[in-house]
Amino acid sequence: MGVAQALAVLPGLSRSGSTISTGLVLGYRKEDLTRFSFLMVIIPIIGANLVELVTAGKVAAEVNAVPLIIAFVTAFVSGYIACRWMINIVNKGKLGWFALYCIILGLSLILFA
Secondary structure, eight states, rough: HHHHHHHTSSSTOOOHHHHEEEEEEEEHHHHHHHHHHHHHHHHHHHHHHHHHHHHHHHHTSSSHHHHHHHHHHHHHHHHHHHHHHHHHHHHHHHOOHHHHHOOOOOOHHHHHH
16 A cells, blocks of 8 residues: 555545555455545645644734634535545445546646646
């Protein structure tokens, strides 16, 4: 799974998709892999936000709290909905469309970015 995570930095490769597909090849259950994949991202997100908070310093102190709270709640709710939706898709086994999306996005980024 570590190798799949490392390869997921390439354009168009989904980190969670790489984890899930590698786990399926290794014989793990879809439901367990889906939960594991989404739980794995918590630490990097917390770390990235901590680094951002520390490096923002003075600028962050000057920002009004209300827009930050609204942004946090909006990101949390939309992220939760997206995660539940993706978990549902994976558990139903409908990954063909997601794979096609990743291929198109990856090729687009390679060609046009």
